[in-house]
Amino acid sequence: MQTYHIPVMTKEVIDYLDCxxxxxxADCTLGGSGxxxxxxxxxxxxxxxxxxxxxxxxxxNAKNVLKPLLPDIRLFHxxxxxxxxxxxxxxxxxxDGILLDLGLSLHQIDxxxxxxxxxxxxxxxxxxxxxxxxxxxDLINELDEKGLAALFTNYGEEHWARRIARNIVQKRExxxxxxxxxxxxxxxxxxxGKIQSKQKIHPATRVFMALRIAVNRxxxxxxxxxxxxxxxxNPKGRLCVLTFHSLEDRIVKRKIKExxxxxxxxxxxxxxxxxxxxxxxxxxxxxxxxxxEEIIANPMARSTKLRAAEKI
Numbered sequence: 001m002q003t004y005h006i007p008v009m010t011k012e013v014i015d016y017l018d019c020x021x022x023x024x025x026a027d028c029t030l031g032g033s034g035x036x037x038x039x040x041x042x043x044x045x046x047x048x049x050x051x052x053x054x055x056x057x058x059x060x061n062a063k064n065v066l067k068p069l070l071p072d073i074r075l076f077h078x079x080x081x082x083x084x085x086x087x088x089x090x091x092x093x094x095x096d097g098i099l100l101d102l103g104l105s106l107h108q109i110d111x112x113x114x115x116x117x118x119x120x121x122x123x124x125x126x127x128x129x130x131x132x133x134x135x136x137x138d139l140i141n142e143l144d145e146k147g148l149a150a151l152f153t154n155y156g157e158e159h160w161a162r163r164i165a166r167n168i169v170q171k172r173e174x175x176x177x178x179x180x181x182x183x184x185x186x187x188x189x190x191x192x193g194k195i196q197s198k199q200k201i202h203p204a205t206r207v208f209m210a211l212r213i214a215v216n217r218x219x220x221x222x223x224x225x226x227x228x229x230x231x232x233x234n235p236k237g238r239l240c241v242l243t244f245h246s247l248e249d250r251i252v253k254r255k256i257k258e259x260x261x262x263x264x265x266x267x268x269x270x271x272x273x274x275x276x277x278x279x280x281x282x283x284x285x286x287x288x289x290x291x292x293e294e295i296i297a298n299p300m301a302r303s304t305k306l307r308a309a310e311k312i
Contacts, residue, residue, distance in 0.1 A: 005032025005105040008242060008301040009290050013099060014038050016240045016283055016308035019047075023096040026050040026087075026232075028080035028225075031105040033062045039099070040069040048072045050095065052086060054079045054129040054216075057107060079129070081225050084232055094234045101242045102222070104212075106300065116212065118184035118204040124177065126208075126215045136211045140177050145169045155219070155247065156210030164190040164207060183207070209245060219247055226255035230279045233311040238283070240308045249287065249305050256282055256309045283308040 007013075013035055019025060019042035027036040030053040040049055049070055051062050059077050066073050076086040080100060087093065109117050114125040115136060126136035143151065148165035152158040167190045168177065177183055187204040188196070196203050213219060229239055239256075243249040259280035263272045288306040295302045 005034060005107055006298045006300065007032065007034025007038070008101070008103070008298065008304045009288070009294070009306055010035060010038050012288060012306055013240050013242070014042060016306070017097040017099060017238050019043050019097065022046040024048040024050070024092060024094075025097040025099070026052065026083060026095045027099045027101075028052045028083055029099070029101045030058045030062050030075075031101055031103075032058070032107060033065050035099055035101060036062065036066055037069060039097075040066060040073070044070050046072075048074070048090075048092070050083075050086060050090065050092070051075045052078060052080055052083065055105075055108065055112075056130065057112065058105065061107075077129075079221055081221050081228075083225070084228070087232060094232055095237060096234050097238045097240070098229065098233065099240050099242075100222075100225070102218070102248050103242065103244045103300070103304070115180035116208070118180055118187075118202060118208050121179055121181040124180055124183060126212045128216050132216075134215055136215050137176075137178055139211060139214060140168060140183060141172055151214055152207055152210050154210075155213040156206035157246070158206040158210065160191050160195075180208075213247070219251060222248060222251050223255070226251060229255075230259060230311055235311055237311045238308060239280075239311075240306065243305045243307070244303050249307070252307050253287075256280060256307060259309070278312060280309045280311055283310055 017025065019039050021043055023043055025039050025043060027039060030036055030051045036049060036051055047070065051073060053059055056077055059075055062075055074090050104116055113122050114127065115122040116126055124137040124140060145165045148168055149161045152161035152164060164187055167186050171177060171186055184204040187207050191203045241252045243252055260278060260282060262276060262278045263274055264276050265272050265274050290301040290304050
């Protein structure tokens with residue numbers, strides 16, 4: 001059987017979550033369930049694991065690999081922003097630890113057939129939840145040139161966004177762009193060869209990332225989740241977030257800093273009127289990265305950043 005996914009920074013995740021027997025933990029992005037399996041091993045025999053993923057394939061995989069490990073595992077198909085709703089369904093108000101792993105799974109890239117990889121000829125879908133409405137194909141064929149350029153710039157930080165967008169519009173006048181291979185070729189043809197030769201990543205990486213982020217509303221969902229995370233954590237509860245690009249990491253870093261702050265009144269105010277209290281403390285002042293040995297063993301880990309915090 002093909003490997004579903006290789007979890008990243010598992011030891012660090014388990015250490016920061018401070019997993020203990022009998023406690024309640026939420027893995028809000030199950031993926032291949034690698035982190036969830038490690039959590040189960042630490043919280044048995046009486047712990048509870050809440051598992052969430054918007055990819056139904058991940059839920060089906062979790063049923064097979066997690067159920068034998070812990071008596072009380074509760075799986076939900078949905079987005080991590082729905083954690084309060086799923087906890088309510090489970091009769092649980094707060095948890096002792098939350099994990100977000102915001103990367104794609106190896107299964108999604110290699111086996112899902114949804115066009116996440118620019119190396120394959122697959123339908124240009126990119127939906128993590130196949131029940132959602134918008135596909136990558138819709139955005140590529142319906143957004144105007146300005147909209148495409150803005151998407152590639154804002155979500156992919158792509159320097160050649162305008163040229164790529166212009167070429168996409170020209171190509172789709174001849175025929176709709178329906179596959180990942182079609183799009184990857186347009187992107188590659190849009191970037192000068194001398195520039196490509198200096199790049200460390202595939203020329204289509206940023207465009208594909210931007211589309212995936214837009215299709216799944218990833219940054220919007222992450223920001224919303226971080227705004228409300230304190231409400232579902234017990235005192236001393238831990239939050240651990242694994243990000244894989246700078247846009248995600250900025251959101252997590254900024255939100256944790258906001259949760260650490262006490263008074264946010266302007267400096268000249270003689271008296272605090274905001275009544276804000278400090279809710280979190282950072283567990284790692286500097287972002288953590290995987291070690292060289294892990295990157296060699298699992299190249300997908302190379303861009304991982306880990307941030308962790310504890311509710312006061």
